[in-house]
Amino acid sequence: MRLICFPYAGGAASLFYSWQEHFPNGIQVCPIELPGRAARIGEPMPQSIAGLVDRILDEAAPYFDRPVSLFGHSLGAIVAFELAKAIERKMNSLARLFVSACRAPHVPRRRPSIHHLEDQEFIQALAKINGTPDEVLEHQELLNLLLPTLRADFHLSETYQHIPGQPLSCAITAIGGQEDEFITRGDLVAWHSQTTGAFNLRMVPGTHFFLQPQANSIAKLVAGTIGRV
Numbered sequence: 001m002r003l004i005c006f007p008y009a010g011g012a013a014s015l016f017y018s019w020q021e022h023f024p025n026g027i028q029v030c031p032i033e034l035p036g037r038a039a040r041i042g043e044p045m046p047q048s049i050a051g052l053v054d055r056i057l058d059e060a061a062p063y064f065d066r067p068v069s070l071f072g073h074s075l076g077a078i079v080a081f082e083l084a085k086a087i088e089r090k091m092n093s094l095a096r097l098f099v100s101a102c103r104a105p106h107v108p109r110r111r112p113s114i115h116h117l118e119d120q121e122f123i124q125a126l127a128k129i130n131g132t133p134d135e136v137l138e139h140q141e142l143l144n145l146l147l148p149t150l151r152a153d154f155h156l157s158e159t160y161q162h163i164p165g166q167p168l169s170c171a172i173t174a175i176g177g178q179e180d181e182f183i184t185r186g187d188l189v190a191w192h193s194q195t196t197g198a199f200n201l202r203m204v205p206g207t208h209f210f211l212q213p214q215a216n217s218i219a220k221l222v223a224g225t226i227g228r229v
Contacts, residue, residue: 012037096172104193176202
């Protein structure tokens with residue numbers, strides 16, 4: 001089996017580089033590097049999650065030669081969800097979907113959009129969210145390099161429109177931070193209506209951005225859950 005992983009807005013595949021050591025040999029961890037970061041820094045991000053999913057299906061086609069599970073955090077969870085729907089329509093080889101720090105897609109957004117703001121206002125909004133390190137926000141040259149990617153990621157998240165349809169048949173595991181100021185337990189429980197398969201919820205210590213400081217424990221949680229599939 002392969003576990004395909006997607007980061008939060010502004011995040012990179014490197015978030016998942018340490019995960020493989022927590023998985024048995026039969027499960028390959030495959031972090032996806034999205035356009036606009038790391039080695040893909042010059043590539044434009046598609047204008048919609050649907051467009052991004054089409055691109056992933058094309059570029060990552062070799063990864064689907066065996067059963068897969070998907071993991072995504074925040075924005076990455078919505079990407080993983082839409083990819084899961086496409087996989088089940090075309091391949092029917094999805095084992096489990098892990099959605100981390102993300103409201104269910106049919107739950108309305110509560111936070112105002114920020115992707116359209118002028119640069120200084122956008123930077124101030126990023127600081128309030130606490131997802132961008134202070135050393136990045138205070139380093140103008142680095143910030144100028146990353147702003148287009150951050151803005152494109154927030155555009156994807158904030159313009160996403162859920163289209164109701166047939167629920168997934170794969171199991172869904174929702175993971176939330178106990179101190180998350182943006183995503184409530186109810187937002188996570190609502191994911192149960194997106195599948196006819198099994199659903200379970202795991203709450204872990206931390207705020208909305210618990211993924212990076214708790215990388216090892218989240219990797220072990222995911223590995224243990226997949227081991228029970």
